[in-house]
Amino acid sequence: MHISPANKAELRALMVPGAGLVGLGVIFGYLAPNFLTTGNLLNIVTQMSILVLVAIGQSFVLSTRNFDLTLGVVVALASAVCAIAVNSWGSTAYLVAPFVGIVCGMLTGCLVGMLGIQPVVATLGVLIGLRGVAFLVTGSGQVVPLADRGFATWAAYSNVFGLPPATWFVCGLCVLALWIAKRSVLGKKFVMTGERREAAQLVGIRCEHVVWKSYILAGFFAGCAGLVLLLRAGTGLPSEGVGMEMQAIAAAVIGGTLLSGGYLRIFGTIFGVAFLQTLLTGLNLIGTSPFVAQIATGAVILAAGVLEGAVKNTSEVGA
Amino acid sequence: MKKINTKPLLKAESIAKRYGATNALIDANLKVHPGRVHVLLGENGAGKSTLLKTLVAAVKQTSGRITFEGEAFQAKNVQEAMACGVVPVYQHLSLFPNLSVHENLSAFALAEREMQNVRRCLIEVEQAKASLLSVGLSVPLDTLVGSLSIGERQLVEIARAVGQNCKLLILDEPTSALTSTETDKLFSIVRDLCAQGTAVLFVSHKMDEVAEIADDVSVLCDGRTVVDCVQYSDTNESELLEAMLNAPVTSFKRQLPVHSNEIVLRAEGLKVSRNSNVSTLHAKKGEIVGLAGLVGSGALSIAEALAGARQISDGRITINDVLLMPGDRAEATKKGVGYVPGDRQTHGLFPILPALTNASASLTKQLDRFGFLKKNLEIETFEPWMEKLKLLPFDFELPATQFSGGNQQKIIVARNVALPHLSVLVLLEPTRGVDVRARQFIHDTIVEAAQSGATVIIASTDLDEVLSLSHRTYVIKDHCVCAQLTEGATRQCFIDALFSQSERAVA
Known part of the structure; x- marks a missing residue:
């Protein structure tokens, strides 16, 4: 079978988180007998579904050589606003969550892409502002319980072909993300803009629009993550998602995305999230303190950063 | 045809x-x-x-x-x-x-x-x-x-x-x-x-x-x-x-100071890139040595190497018989090697810092007391140089970007000639993009540095500059020394040196 060099490069990047994942499986399988059970593995898949969406959104923005600090709060805001909407308009209002995400993405993307404000400044400003909005609409940050939990419980906890419908929904979004990254022209434009903005401009790509669209896409995925959060918790949680955008960046880096742009590796990002989630669940199962788990996560992110430098150096030598 | x-x-x-x-x-x-x-x-x-x-x-x-x-x-x-x-x-x-x-x-x-x-x-x-x-x-x-x-x-x-x-x-x-x-x-x-x-x-x-x-x-x-x-x-x-x-400004022949016979800088078996031939060169105390070559000849790379601003593939550079670590500017500065880079915008200036801070950038060690820069000491050190160089406007507090190219270059030259134990001064394209008057002041300062005992290396693609300022000029081609010209050589000598060399290479 002929594997194209592009796919080969991506497969090579997958080897690190892949090996890490297998390693974790072996270690935790030995330490905690109930780790390698179908139930627990499915549990990990379900638990990672929110972070996976945020991380995929973040990957799009990273590929254009930007980043988005608002994604965590977008998850929270989407879940809260969506809960309010569902309580007043019924189940069709679940569609509000992705819509909230898109609106937030349009705002941030406009600031970074069109007005050219530095991503740190723009997304930090929007982050703080949106947290305020989330607290305001929920009345001083109260959680918003769903009046009718029927649909949410079915979606998040029933079993359809082995997985809850919400998890299937996340899988569908992953496929969509993969299509955009691998097959769509937009995905190529993200990479072109992130890799060599001047060259992209020379062939007629309007880079500011491309950056804008990457933020909208990230917002959409974060909004969908907010929806999954609402379904699983049965409650809109306006103060959730703190630091999630950072975990998302970490997952993408573990998966072989470079912060310097030009790489869009959705499979890698999914592997990165799986790695982080497996680490956390495993540490939890062997009874480690959650604070130790935090230290471990931090160490993994640092290791990924060191690895990024190494990967970059070797690829430059190869070029 | x-x-x-x-x-x-x-x-x-x-x-x-x-x-x-x-x-x-x-x-x-x-x-x-x-x-x-x-x-x-x-x-x-x-x-x-x-x-x-x-x-x-x-x-x-x-x-x-x-x-x-x-x-x-x-x-x-x-x-x-x-x-x-x-x-x-x-x-x-x-x-x-x-x-x-x-x-x-x-x-x-x-x-x-x-x-x-x-x-x-x-x-x-x-x-x-x-x-x-x-x-x-x-x-x-x-x-x-x-x-x-x-x-x-x-x-x-x-x-x-x-x-x-x-x-x-x-x-x-x-x-x-x-x-x-x-x-x-x-x-x-x-x-x-x-x-x-x-x-x-x-x-x-x-x-x-x-x-x-x-x-x-x-x-x-x-x-x-x-x-x-x-x-x-x-x-x-x-x-x-x-x-x-053909340059429109014909520079007048200047009287170069007499230099001693003591060799300060020596480069043996020098290779600046993997494929180049080896060069051997030396410079004496108080001597001004030119490195002349067409654009891309490697004259600038060799000068960078001599200043310790570039890794070399092979060879050794010594200053007063002490080995210079290639590519280590901090070490070279300690040994008294001044360096005026070829591109002042990216390698020389701190654009928004004031002129004085720009000038004192390489000798903060000498100017500070317990970690605090002594401003009056800074001014004392640089005022005479700035006066000699006729810095315009004569305002040390102005950010570097507010000066014209020529005056920016004066600041960088001052930074280097003021080094306390200046033994070797390496200048790359010292007057590129500089007006005629500023060029004159910079040249005067270079000669003065040599007079006070520094060994000066000038690498430039501006032939007139190199030939008129140097006691001795190395002609650089394909990243190595191919000929040597003495004081008073003309442009024609340079062209001849280049061509006789390429014919020899063909034959």
């Missing part, structure tokens, strides 16, 4: 371009004919790149007219120029290393689409293969561009231009990063394209390439066209070289 029998495809007449107070172009003319290779020659700073930018509509000329295919050239930006068939291929490549060859060839098509399947937007496989074939490249279409060599990438870029219905291909110093085999290949492709009627504008400063590829030649010098579209067969190398190096 083919005769010019067609109307020019592109004609630029009396182009001028002013950036603020500096004239990048004063009176540039250019005629490019279809099916011919037109070589544009000029030293760095002659205005070649500015002229190119006006041709591809990347900058708007201050005055002058450009006609393309007999009509006024209307393109407002590079994309429109490319759509008209004027396609530039730059030194810094404009391909996407993470994408495949096929995707890169289709970049123009991709730019116009959005949420569609990439495969349906790529150009036809047959067409892609044909355009690769036209540049003599046979790599699989799904190869990542990042895995190709620089030469192959350049060919992909030309293939992309050819596929874009290119009428005028502009190659901006295309061979600077190529091996000789790659260069030969590029030349044969350029000739093929010409045979099919494409006009090629080839920008270069390498004389040997001109002989090989040129149908017509123009020479640009200090913003003016001094040779306007002459058939190469009607001229010769030394004529072109003299036109290229």
